[in-house]
Amino acid sequence: MAGRAAMLVNLGTVVMTVLTLASFVEGFGVNWGNIASHPLNPDIVVRMLKENKINKVKLFDADSWTMNALAGSGMEVMVGIPNNLLETLADDYGNAKDWVKENITAYMRKDGVNIKYVAVGNEPFLSAYNGSYLKTTFPALKNIHRALKEAGHTDVMKATIPQNAEVYQSANDKPSEGDFRSDVKQIMLDIVKFFHDNDLPFTVNIYPFLSLYLNQHFPVEYAFFDGNGQTIPDNGKNYDNVFDANYDTLVYALNKAGIKDMKIIVGEVGWPTDGHKYATPKLAEKFYAGLMKRLAKDVGTPLRPEKLEVYLLVYSTKT
Numbered sequence: 001m002a003g004r005a006a007m008l009v010n011l012g013t014v015v016m017t018v019l020t021l022a023s024f025v026e027g028f029g030v031n032w033g034n035i036a037s038h039p040l041n042p043d044i045v046v047r048m049l050k051e052n053k054i055n056k057v058k059l060f061d062a063d064s065w066t067m068n069a070l071a072g073s074g075m076e077v078m079v080g081i082p083n084n085l086l087e088t089l090a091d092d093y094g095n096a097k098d099w100v101k102e103n104i105t106a107y108m109r110k111d112g113v114n115i116k117y118v119a120v121g122n123e124p125f126l127s128a129y130n131g132s133y134l135k136t137t138f139p140a141l142k143n144i145h146r147a148l149k150e151a152g153h154t155d156v157m158k159a160t161i162p163q164n165a166e167v168y169q170s171a172n173d174k175p176s177e178g179d180f181r182s183d184v185k186q187i188m189l190d191i192v193k194f195f196h197d198n199d200l201p202f203t204v205n206i207y208p209f210l211s212l213y214l215n216q217h218f219p220v221e222y223a224f225f226d227g228n229g230q231t232i233p234d235n236g237k238n239y240d241n242v243f244d245a246n247y248d249t250l251v252y253a254l255n256k257a258g259i260k261d262m263k264i265i266v267g268e269v270g271w272p273t274d275g276h277k278y279a280t281p282k283l284a285e286k287f288y289a290g291l292m293k294r295l296a297k298d299v300g301t302p303l304r305p306e307k308l309e310v311y312l313l314v315y316s317t318k319t
């Protein structure tokens with residue numbers, strides 16, 4: 001137990017808050033990879049997550065030390081493919097086959113890894129990347145999906161692309177005016193059609209912090225799930241926090257593309273602890289506490305009332 005306590009202290013008070021709250025909220029996952037500046041022994045991380053009843057993790061790669069630590073744990077895993085592999089996976093189907101063989105099939109043994117998703121790239125259409133991955137992401141996704149299918153894995157796992165919420169936007173912050181960002185609209189429509197045809201989920205990373213960062217007039221309490229009963233009406237629905245509003249902006253964008261029922265996964269949600277006047281450990285704790293209370297309600301958003309699938313990310317800078 002002493003060892004475990006020491007690990008928690010290393011991870012910082014924000015993570016401790018999250019883990020403490022975790023015992024009261026079931027079913028959410030965590031991102032693993034950016035949570036600490038020092039890499040922790042994966043066996044310890046797996047034990048710590050299990051002790052805190054967290055049974056879903058999202059990785060940013062397929063590091064074999066981590067994957068072997070997860071083997072036999074029963075934990076649901078989203079494996080990641082870094083953006084720098086997209087080009088080789090897009091260029092040559094053989095590379096995608098090799099990737100699947102080495103990083104998926106190898107763990108599909110008895111007492112292996114319970115892989116549910118393969119994340120192809122990470123926020124590849126972020127405007128900060130200047131379009132670097134616009135041409136390679138979709139072909140890489142198609143090659144990975146095909147390789148998973150040929151290897152017989154698509155009954156148990158699905159490929160997806162974690163996108164930043166920046167790929168869609170809405171006029172006047174109204175969810176009902178949501179649509180894909182004009183410079184990526186066509187490629188997003190092509191991707192969601194492929195997702196729809198192959199029953200793949202849409203993964204989105206949502207950062208309510210960015211709403212405050214980008215808009216000085218944004219109501220602060222609305223970002224912290226603390227609207228004190230005040231709601232913002234939109235098209236017959238009422239919103240009391242920016243997380244729900246952002247999620248439903250995506251639902252409207254998908255609806256406009258003719259897609260009504262695509263599964264949505266929140267691949268990351270979090271609040272930074274430094275780098276901005278609103279990015280402090282105190283506000284981060286307030287955010288995670290509000291988010292946990294929100295998740296504990298076990299209801300979806302005004303437009304999508306079903307249970308949410310969410311992976312938390314605790315991080316220090318993200319602007």
Ligand SMILES: *[C@@H]1O[C@H](CO)[C@@H](O)[C@H](O)[C@H]1NC(C)=O
Binds near residue numbers: 062064098099102103
């Ligand atoms: C498997 O994943 C690892 C870690 O992400 C990567 O370094 C390696 O290149 C991948 N293997 C293949 C054959 O692509």
Ligand SMILES: *[C@@H]1O[C@H](CO)[C@@H](O)[C@H](O)[C@H]1NC(C)=O
Binds near residue numbers: 129130132
């Ligand atoms: C994107 O373009 C900006 C401005 O030209 C540049 O500063 C930045 O380094 C570029 N980023 C990438 C990832 O290419």
